[in-house]
Amino acid sequence: xxxxxxxxxxxxxATIPIGRANRRTTPWRIDPFGILxxxxxxxxxxLLTIFVPSSLLPAPHAVTGRIAKDFFSAQELTYFGLPDAxxxxxxxxxxxxxxxAVIVGAMLGAVAGLVTARFRLARSIFDLVVLTAGTVPILVxxxxxxxxxxxxRASAVxxxxxxxxxxxxxxxxxxxxxxxxxxEESARTLGATSRRIVWDMLIPGxxxxxxxxxxxxxxxAWGLEAIAELLGSxxxxxxxxxxxAGVTDVEGIFAALLVLGVVAVVFDAITAxxxxxxxxxxxxxxxxxx
Amino acid sequence: xxxxxxxxxxxxxxxxxxxxxxxxxxxxRAVADITLEIPQxxxxxLVGPSGCxxxxxxxxxxxxxxxxxxxxxxxxxxxxxxxPERGVVFQKDSVFPWxxxxxxxxxxxxxxxxxxxxxRTIARDYLRLVGLSxxxxxxxxxxxxxxxxxxxxxxxxANGASVLLLDEPFGALDYVTKRQLxxxxxxLWAQSDSENRRTVLFVTHDVDEALTLADRILxxxxxxxxxxxxxxxxxxxxxxxxxxxxxxxxxxxxxxxLGLEGxxxxxxxMEVGS
Amino acid sequence: MSAxxxxxxxxxxxxxxxxxxxxxxxIFRAEALPGEPMVPGWQxxxxxxxxxxSDYWQGGxxxxxxxxxxxxxYLASFLAVISNSLDTVIRLxxxxxxxxxxxxxxxxxxxxxxxxxxxxxxxxQFLRTMPLLxxxxxxxxxxxxxxxxxxxxxxxGVSVIFFAGVVNAVKNVPxxxIDNARTLGATKFQLYRxxxxxxxxxxxxxxILLSLGTAWAAELGAExxxxxxxxxxxxxxxxxxxxxxxxxxxxLLFTLYASISYAIFNNLSLRLLxxxxxxxxxxxxxxxxxxxxxS
Numbered sequence: 001x002x003x004x005x006x007x008x009x010x011x012x013x014a015t016i017p018i019g020r021a022n023r024r025t026t027p028w029r030i031d032p033f034g035i036l037x038x039x040x041x042x043x044x045x046x047l048l049t050i051f052v053p054s055s056l057l058p059a060p061h062a063v064t065g066r067i068a069k070d071f072f073s074a075q076e077l078t079y080f081g082l083p084d085a086x087x088x089x090x091x092x093x094x095x096x097x098x099x100x101a102v103i104v105g106a107m108l109g110a111v112a113g114l115v116t117a118r119f120r121l122a123r124s125i126f127d128l129v130v131l132t133a134g135t136v137p138i139l140v141x142x143x144x145x146x147x148x149x150x151x152x153r154a155s156a157v158x159x160x161x162x163x164x165x166x167x168x169x170x171x172x173x174x175x176x177x178x179x180x181x182x183x184e185e186s187a188r189t190l191g192a193t194s195r196r197i198v199w200d201m202l203i204p205g206x207x208x209x210x211x212x213x214x215x216x217x218x219x220x221a222w223g224l225e226a227i228a229e230l231l232g233s234x235x236x237x238x239x240x241x242x243x244x245a246g247v248t249d250v251e252g253i254f255a256a257l258l259v260l261g262v263v264a265v266v267f268d269a270i271t272a273x274x275x276x277x278x279x280x281x282x283x284x285x286x287x288x289x290x
Numbered sequence: 291x292x293x294x295x296x297x298x299x300x301x302x303x304x305x306x307x308x309x310x311x312x313x314x315x316x317x318x319r320a321v322a323d324i325t326l327e328i329p330q331x332x333x334x335x336l337v338g339p340s341g342c343x344x345x346x347x348x349x350x351x352x353x354x355x356x357x358x359x360x361x362x363x364x365x366x367x368x369x370x371x372x373x374p375e376r377g378v379v380f381q382k383d384s385v386f387p388w389x390x391x392x393x394x395x396x397x398x399x400x401x402x403x404x405x406x407x408x409x410r411t412i413a414r415d416y417l418r419l420v421g422l423s424x425x426x427x428x429x430x431x432x433x434x435x436x437x438x439x440x441x442x443x444x445x446x447x448a449n450g451a452s453v454l455l456l457d458e459p460f461g462a463l464d465y466v467t468k469r470q471l472x473x474x475x476x477x478l479w480a481q482s483d484s485e486n487r488r489t490v491l492f493v494t495h496d497v498d499e500a501l502t503l504a505d506r507i508l509x510x511x512x513x514x515x516x517x518x519x520x521x522x523x524x525x526x527x528x529x530x531x532x533x534x535x536x537x538x539x540x541x542x543x544x545x546x547x548l549g550l551e552g553x554x555x556x557x558x559x560m561e562v563g564s
Numbered sequence: 565m566s567a568x569x570x571x572x573x574x575x576x577x578x579x580x581x582x583x584x585x586x587x588x589x590x591i592f593r594a595e596a597l598p599g600e601p602m603v604p605g606w607q608x609x610x611x612x613x614x615x616x617x618s619d620y621w622q623g624g625x626x627x628x629x630x631x632x633x634x635x636x637x638y639l640a641s642f643l644a645v646i647s648n649s650l651d652t653v654i655r656l657x658x659x660x661x662x663x664x665x666x667x668x669x670x671x672x673x674x675x676x677x678x679x680x681x682x683x684x685x686x687x688x689q690f691l692r693t694m695p696l697l698x699x700x701x702x703x704x705x706x707x708x709x710x711x712x713x714x715x716x717x718x719x720x721g722v723s724v725i726f727f728a729g730v731v732n733a734v735k736n737v738p739x740x741x742i743d744n745a746r747t748l749g750a751t752k753f754q755l756y757r758x759x760x761x762x763x764x765x766x767x768x769x770x771x772i773l774l775s776l777g778t779a780w781a782a783e784l785g786a787e788x789x790x791x792x793x794x795x796x797x798x799x800x801x802x803x804x805x806x807x808x809x810x811x812x813x814x815x816l817l818f819t820l821y822a823s824i825s826y827a828i829f830n831n832l833s834l835r836l837l838x839x840x841x842x843x844x845x846x847x848x849x850x851x852x853x854x855x856x857x858x859s
Contacts, residue, residue, distance in 0.1 A: 180382065188372040190377075190445070192401045280429070281389075281430070
């Protein structure tokens with residue numbers, strides 16, 4: 001190939017960072033003031049325990065001590081005939097349910113959302129069903145699932161799955177709708193087939209918003225799973241909360257809730273990190289960044 | 291370098307018009323009964339005020355939309371859909387943000403099943419020609435607007451299109467970057483010898499840009515072709531070239547068509563028949 | 565698709581769903597318990613089911629309760645539906661209002677100084693990540709299972725959302741408005757009242773719609789786990805007897821109320837925000853879809 005290339009002025013070339021994406025605000029950058037804030041929160045909590053009886057508000061150290069004590073084996077839980085009698089065991093059960101439900105629900109919802117974005121007939125049918133389902137809290141289906149699927153894993157997982165699917169449906173559909181048509185047009189002028197347009201344009205182009213939706217759905221999934229367990233389950237951290245509540249063991253409730261909260265936070269941080277890496281190319285705000 | 295007319299007609303439009311239905315139900319004629327021929331290897335600029343239908347016309351030639359009436363033939367075959375033969379550089383940033391620069395440039399080649407090693411080489415060559423070898427593996431979001439346009443141009447050339455359609459591609463860029471991109475475009479275009487030279491249709495509302503680039507300027511107004519000017523000033527054209535009598539003359543004509551200064555002068559000129 | 569065609573299709577789909585349900589009920593004749601079909605058809609719902617709701621009328625207004633020997637009647641059912649609906653709805657809106665006010669005030673207070681915002685941000689984010697629905701038993705312990713308990717729970721859930729929404733909205737007020745006001749001589753208080761408050765209105769409206777979903781979920785959850793009246797109470801009480809038809813009937817009612825509340829808030833806020841630049845209003849309409857599912 002003959003011909004000279006066009007040279008950029010040296011200064012311009014030097015300022016371009018190659019390959020490594022410029023650091024943007026990461027979703028979980030720790031502000032030192034935030035650490036101060038957490039410290040203050042715990043202090044206020046400790047302060048309150050002076051005024052409020054321990055039967056209503058356990059002290060912070062009591063709660064952490066309780067978590068440590070009951071982590072691998074919890075006498076209180078065994079007493080009620082709970083098989084996986086420990087905070088860890090209960091939490092694992094809950095985590096399993098949530099992970100399965102989120103993965104399957106996200107796939108179903110995202111695919112449905114993308115498909116309906118492209119096919120109007122499917123859309124007008126699905127949209128109405130989903131939007132009615134979306135107006136009402138998914139929780140309303142919980143008792144039905146308990147009857148249809150029995151008391152056990154299935155009903156809780158189905159409930160959370162439904163929630164995640166509906167959420168992802170909305171996110172995926174919106175992402176596909178908002179994908180700049182110029183990309184598909186450009187691909188067509190470069191000779192891409194319909195199949196390529198789906199795999200090279202539609203899917204990569206909507207991945208940031210879809211992953212953002214997964215992160216948001218995951219956050220809501222924990223609570224839904226917990227309450228499903230509260231309603232009717234033999235295992236899980238929600239069941240643990242129920243048992244503790246039954247004997248007004250506030251310390252135990254706090255312990256279980258704290259474990260659940262920390263797990264939710266950790267999962268959120270991990271998914272934020274991983275999703276951020278996957279969409280390093282993204283021009284828009286990081287997926288799910290608050 | 292001067293354009294030498296070739297026998298072969300590359301783009302042929304016959305009675306082409308395009309009607310749209312607006313949101314309120316009213317019918318709008320964006321392009322009205324256009325017939326024209328563009329010979330192979332000619333660099334044509336399509337000029338006109340906003341809303342005159344030039345983008346619509348370009349999209350029809352690209353095959354992205356169909357004419358309501360008439361026919362468009364490129365290289366003797368009817369245009370009904372987009373094809374890699376007719377490369378398009380869009381006004382908006384069309385570089386795919388989820389692919390690295392080099393993957394963008396070789397995308398068209400990948401679609402056509404060209405082997406990885408070969409398409410890498412071709413892509414690298416064109417990146418070198420547009421001066422972006424050093425950002426081969428960068429993500430599009432790391433590049434400036436001007437650099438993204440170079441990538442778009444490289445992509446279209448690398449894909450081997452014989453007709454290039456550019457829809458106000460440099461409109462969003464600053465003056466200096468725009469001039470640099472003119473050089474890039476002309477250089478790539480002039481690469482091949484006259485038999486293989488690509489035919490270019492470049493839409494713009496910038497009169498100076500049209501005068502700098504084109505062999506021939508078509509003026510569109512309200513969807514109709516109102517003028518067809520030849521530019522015979524040899525390339526490379528500098529800022530001084532624009533001051534030549536022929537160029538100034540053409541510029542006045544164009545400005546008048548756009549409804550700016552010189553409307554009366556144009557009328558007078560048309561009476562004299564120059 | 566034109567608007568008219570879309571409406572017609574929506575209607576068709578609604579009718580289709582109802583018909584599909586009926587067909588399902590005729591195919592799946594399985595019964596959870598003798599006399600209690602798993603999938604009750606419409607003929608069952610409108611007669612037997614509605615009548616059975618008389619069970620939930622606690623007596624009064626001259627109509628005797630079924631528990632003390634009265635006969636199920638359409639009047640009793642009607643009264644039962646009205647009173648339980650009112651219970652649920654009143655608790656919900658009270659909690660919603662309280663939570664909105666508290667959350668907004670706290671959010672504005674914290675945003676007054678950049679330092680306080682930064683200090684509070686991380687712990688607030690942590691509290692927000694704590695799953696709301698898991699905390700029902702805690703609130704029951706603290707506030708009981710009566711009116712106060714439900715309202716407190718809903719208010720908590722809503723205030724957390726409003727707090728975050730307000731803090732975020734204030735943070736995102738375009739700096740140029742603030743700079744402009746300050747160069748025109750506004751004091752900090754005037755700035756808050758005349759620039760920041762109006763600027764955050766669009767986002768506040770979207771926060772309301774988001775919190776509406778949470779409020780309904782919180783109310784339902786609280787009623788599921790301990791209540792003496794209300795729609796959630798009826799559902800969970802019926803569930804214990806596998807009265808699927810009653811559950812379905814009440815669930816439909818619930819859906820109706822929730823949809824109505826969305827429609828009201830959506831229309832109201834769109835009307836009040838006619839001055840907002842287009843982006844603000846689009847966000848509302850879009851968020852309606854997403855916010856609903858996030859409950």
